[in-house]
Amino acid sequence: MAAIVSRCALYHDPAQQERYNARISDLEGQEMNVEQYMTELGQQARDASRLVARADSGLKNRALLAMAEAIDSSRDALAAANQLDLDAARANGLDDAMVDRLALKPATIDTMVEGLRQVAGLPDPVGAITDLNYRPSGIQVGKMRVPLGVIGIIYESRPNVTVEAASLCLKSGNATILRGGSEAIHSNQAVAACIRQGLRETGLPETAVQVVETTDRAAVGALITMPEFVDVIVPRGGKGLIERISRDAKVTVIKHLDGICHIYIDDQADKTKAINVAINAKTHRYGTCNTMETLLVNSAVAAEILPELAERYQGLGVELRGCAQTLEVLPQIVAATDVDWSTEYLAPILAIKLVDDMAEAIAHINRYGSHHTDCIITENYTKSRAFLLEVDSSSVMVNTSTRFADGFEYGLGAEIGISTDKIHARGPVGLNGLTSEKYVVLGDGHIRQ
Amino acid sequence: MAAIVSRCALYHDPAQQERYNARISDLEGQEMNVEQYMTELGQQARDASRLVARADSGLKNRALLAMAEAIDSSRDALAAANQLDLDAARANGLDDAMVDRLALKPATIDTMVEGLRQVAGLPDPVGAITDLNYRPSGIQVGKMRVPLGVIGIIYESRPNVTVEAASLCLKSGNATILRGGSEAIHSNQAVAACIRQGLRETGLPETAVQVVETTDRAAVGALITMPEFVDVIVPRGGKGLIERISRDAKVTVIKHLDGICHIYIDDQADKTKAINVAINAKTHRYGTCNTMETLLVNSAVAAEILPELAERYQGLGVELRGCAQTLEVLPQIVAATDVDWSTEYLAPILAIKLVDDMAEAIAHINRYGSHHTDCIITENYTKSRAFLLEVDSSSVMVNTSTRFADGFEYGLGAEIGISTDKIHARGPVGLNGLTSEKYVVLGDGHIRQ
Numbered sequence: 010m011a012a013i014v015s016r017c018a019l020y021h022d023p024a025q026q027e028r029y030n031a032r033i034s035d036l037e038g039q040e041m042n043v044e045q046y047m048t049e050l051g052q053q054a055r056d057a058s059r060l061v062a063r064a065d066s067g068l069k070n071r072a073l074l075a076m077a078e079a080i081d082s083s084r085d086a087l088a089a090a091n092q093l094d095l096d097a098a099r100a101n102g103l104d105d106a107m108v109d110r111l112a113l114k115p116a117t118i119d120t121m122v123e124g125l126r127q128v129a130g131l132p133d134p135v136g137a138i139t140d141l142n143y144r145p146s147g148i149q150v151g152k153m154r155v156p157l158g159v160i161g162i163i164y165e166s167r168p169n170v171t172v173e174a175a176s177l178c179l180k181s182g183n184a185t186i187l188r189g190g191s192e193a194i195h196s197n198q199a200v201a202a203c204i205r206q207g208l209r210e211t212g213l214p215e216t217a218v219q220v221v222e223t224t225d226r227a228a229v230g231a232l233i234t235m236p237e238f239v240d241v242i243v244p245r246g247g248k249g250l251i252e253r254i255s256r257d258a259k260v261t262v263i264k265h266l267d268g269i270c271h272i273y274i275d276d277q278a279d280k281t282k283a284i285n286v287a288i289n290a291k292t293h294r295y296g297t298c299n300t301m302e303t304l305l306v307n308s309a310v311a312a313e314i315l316p317e318l319a320e321r322y323q324g325l326g327v328e329l330r331g332c333a334q335t336l337e338v339l340p341q342i343v344a345a346t347d348v349d350w351s352t353e354y355l356a357p358i359l360a361i362k363l364v365d366d367m368a369e370a371i372a373h374i375n376r377y378g379s380h381h382t383d384c385i386i387t388e389n390y391t392k393s394r395a396f397l398l399e400v401d402s403s404s405v406m407v408n409t410s411t412r413f414a415d416g417f418e419y420g421l422g423a424e425i426g427i428s429t430d431k432i433h434a435r436g437p438v439g440l441n442g443l444t445s446e447k448y449v450v451l452g453d454g455h456i457r458q
Numbered sequence: 459m460a461a462i463v464s465r466c467a468l469y470h471d472p473a474q475q476e477r478y479n480a481r482i483s484d485l486e487g488q489e490m491n492v493e494q495y496m497t498e499l500g501q502q503a504r505d506a507s508r509l510v511a512r513a514d515s516g517l518k519n520r521a522l523l524a525m526a527e528a529i530d531s532s533r534d535a536l537a538a539a540n541q542l543d544l545d546a547a548r549a550n551g552l553d554d555a556m557v558d559r560l561a562l563k564p565a566t567i568d569t570m571v572e573g574l575r576q577v578a579g580l581p582d583p584v585g586a587i588t589d590l591n592y593r594p595s596g597i598q599v600g601k602m603r604v605p606l607g608v609i610g611i612i613y614e615s616r617p618n619v620t621v622e623a624a625s626l627c628l629k630s631g632n633a634t635i636l637r638g639g640s641e642a643i644h645s646n647q648a649v650a651a652c653i654r655q656g657l658r659e660t661g662l663p664e665t666a667v668q669v670v671e672t673t674d675r676a677a678v679g680a681l682i683t684m685p686e687f688v689d690v691i692v693p694r695g696g697k698g699l700i701e702r703i704s705r706d707a708k709v710t711v712i713k714h715l716d717g718i719c720h721i722y723i724d725d726q727a728d729k730t731k732a733i734n735v736a737i738n739a740k741t742h743r744y745g746t747c748n749t750m751e752t753l754l755v756n757s758a759v760a761a762e763i764l765p766e767l768a769e770r771y772q773g774l775g776v777e778l779r780g781c782a783q784t785l786e787v788l789p790q791i792v793a794a795t796d797v798d799w800s801t802e803y804l805a806p807i808l809a810i811k812l813v814d815d816m817a818e819a820i821a822h823i824n825r826y827g828s829h830h831t832d833c834i835i836t837e838n839y840t841k842s843r844a845f846l847l848e849v850d851s852s853s854v855m856v857n858t859s860t861r862f863a864d865g866f867e868y869g870l871g872a873e874i875g876i877s878t879d880k881i882h883a884r885g886p887v888g889l890n891g892l893t894s895e896k897y898v899v900l901g902d903g904h905i906r907q
Contacts, residue, residue: 059824062850063847063848136847142869144867144868144869146862146867148858148862148867150867150868150869153846153847153854155850155880157880157881158880240880240881241881256708259705261710261881261882279903281903282902282903285903285905286901286903286904286905288905289905289906290905293905293906375508384899397602397898398512398585398602399512401511401604401896402896403896403897404896404897404898404899405602405896405897405898405899406898406899406900406901407899407900407901408900408901408902408903408904409597409899409900409901409903409904410901410904410905410906412905412906413595413597413899413901413904413906414897414899418593418595418597418599418906419593419599419897420591420593420599431604431606431607431689431894432606432689432690432710432881432882432894433710433881433882435894435895435896435897436895436896436897437897445880445881445884446884446885447850447851447852447853447854447884447885448852448853448854448863448868448884448885448886449846449853449854449855450833450853450854450855450856450858450862450863451855451856451857451858452735452855452856452857452858452859452862453731453857454728454730454731454734454735454857454858455735455857455858455859455862456734456735456737456738456739456742456859456861457738457742457859457861457862457867
């Protein structure tokens with residue numbers, strides 16, 4: 010098998026390190042091919058998923074807290090493993106931003122520990138029965154929330170995703186197979202060791218969370234084409250990764266594609282709200298998927314609102330690009346091209362387009378947007394209702410910053426991503442998005458007439 | 459294009475017939491290939507879906523009632539078209555049961571008309587906002603139910619499925635592309651003409667419901683691999699069809715696989731309930747997916763329950779096949795083989811297996827079942843709770859006939875199928891299963907801190 014993780018010091022417990030070394034030697038010695046290896050992980054995950062699905066909340070929470078403890082007390086081992094990745098990244102000429110994303114700083118580890126404790130504190134969705142009602146036949150019919158089974162997660166660089174994803178999947182009663190970026194392989198394996206320790210200490214199967222131990226790309230191809238072992242794939246990364254996985258996968262993919270978010274300032278907008286929200290949605294953070302990328306302004310109020318707004322953007326260092334009509338109001342900015350309307354800048358750049366009415370704004374959003382998050386600023390009741398209904402995005406807002414599109418802000422407790430798809434899960438995906446519902450039917454000897 | 463539908467008399471309105479003839483001639487004359495043709499249907503469906511998604515309940519209901527009216531007043535044209543299919547079926551040597559399924563009898567047409575009126579009377583799920591709550595930030599966050607977009611339906615023989623599927627998709631705000639069996643092509647086109655008439659009369663686009671006009675199998679291949687035009691596929695038919703489609707589809711498939719349903723009679727079952735439910739679940743109807751196919755009996759009560767139960771089954775003409783232990787109690791029946799445990803008989807045949815405890819029953823169900831519907835008969839509280847939690851099926855029941863697993867019985871009003879899958883929809887799929895939810899966020903100039 011190509012590129013198996015090197016035998017690094019992952020454990021502070023010598024016996025654990027010995028077991029890990031033996032496992033890696035086995036893999037190397039057997040020259041096991043990647044498909045066999047992934048099939049083995051898949052079968053183990055499927056078996057473990059049955060036990061995790063039945064684990065009660067207390068057991069799952071104890072495992073999450075034990076993982077937090079293991080990470081908290083493995084800071085040296087984590088730092089050593091991370092150093093191997095950082096050295097390799099620098100040797101491979103990765104840029105500073107990439108190296109920074111890879112670094113497991115003490116604060117990052119604090120966040121991982123705290124995140125695990127928070128997930129332990131969330132309500133357990135599994136087994137919740139809702140809508141249990143009597144039917145005319147006399148039977149009671151309700152729905153019980155149940156885990157999906159096995160979730161495959163494919164992600165890039167940041168090693169803390171390993172903990173976030175594993176904890177949400179475990180809490181929702183699912184087994185997970187995680188496939189992180191090759192540049193973080195040592196860090197991810199060190200984190201995986203802590204996760205396994207937490208599982209083992211509480212009596213849950215270690216195979217409930219498995220982090221793929223090879224950087225061979227064939228592992229991804231295998232993971233997304235094993236419907237017998239994997240029920241859903243959650244890719245977390247760039248658009249290219251997600252499109253590739255969606256194209257080739259043989260199971261449902263919960264897609265988190267790009268966020269080309271819009272704010273439409275209506276001719277009946279309150280000017281102060283419009284400016285405050287438009288500033289916040291663009292400048293609160295530049296690199297997030299719920300950041301506004303295109304501002305649509307009703308041409309009737311452009312002259313009133315845009316000059317003041319542009320001054321504030323420019324004071325904050327935001328580059329503005331406008332359509333021909335916008336340039337008439339803001340002659341100092343550069344012209345936007347068609348490419349701008351479908352670009353997720355993730356940077357201090359904003360495209361501005363004037364529209365004649367809400368219908369034109371909605372048509373633009375449904376055509377150029379990414380079905381992520383879009384907002385209207387208006388005081389008009391009828392238009393707010395129509396906008397909510399007609400914009401085909403995972404979050405549709407009135408008079409609110411797009412930056413609120415987030416699992417925590419929505420009250421989900423945590424999120425594994427924001428689905429821009431319509432099937433199964435849409436918008437921020439929390440614990441419920443990683444579950445399904447089965448029907449439960451209670452009777453007293455009822456038969457069908 | 460191969461095997462385009464022949465130019466038959468579908469319409470009582472000569473002008474309509476003329477338009478249809480011209481359309482077919484166009485298709486024949488152009489030698490349009492199937493991929494081009496399906497792409498055209500797909501684009502038309504995508505365009506229509508935007509209009510249907512925004513159509514209000516009154517408009518959709520008027521269209522459904524107009525379709526009912528069109529079918530009711532086109533009985534002669536429907537019978538003439540159906541006769542072409544029946545003649546072809548007999549000429550092709552189809553067996554009587556198949557020919558019977560194909561026949562559009564007056565009672566079948568009555569059911570179609572009545573079905574359309576019932577769907578018009580169901581509550582409209584689209585636009586319903588739930589869980590709209592204030593968050594600590596001051597924003598209000600809720601979920602709005604929205605259509606999926608375009609639904610592709612692939613089905614076999616029975617032409618009344620055309621109406622059922624079209625009406626449920628329209629009511630839930632979706633456009634549909636329907637691909638029926640080649641043996642029903644004339645009947646389906648005649649039904650499609652009535653559907654189009656209803657859409658046209660109420661001002662909805664006729665392309666909101668399109669019935670594929672070619673019997674070329676390549677049409678199916680195209681339909682399931684156009685994620686840009688089709689959002690979800692619902693196959694209705696045999697296991698072979700569904701497995702083939704699931705394997706090749708590039709979009710989510712709402713699968714209705716086989717129903718290998720179990721009843722487990724616990725050692726703490728009430729004998730009368732056990733016998734009544736077991737008789738009903740097997741003999742109420744033999745050909746339905748929610749009919750029991752395997753009976754599991756706790757060995758401690760086998761001698762008490764099985765002889766009386768067997769006598770009743772045999773009086774009703776049900777063939778019994780038992781495991782070795784069962785044969786000790788019922789020496790008169792034949793031995794079951796391993797194949798029996800994973801067979802959906804759809805016939806008056808029942809496999810019986812003795813188990814030592816509930817755990818063995820659950821293990822058998824999760825291994826050999828089809829995750830459709832399974833039931834425990836017990837008076838024991840703890841076991842009923844554990845069975846509900848641990849059996850991994852779309853419907854899990856206590857002391858109730860499996861025959862209740864049905865959209866009408868569950869209060870969904872109607873169903874497009876029963877999903878044995880976990881993603882998106884599970885169990886009977888009604889109007890809600892053909893929709894998704896987007897987040898709606900209401901604020902008053904709120905910005906993220």
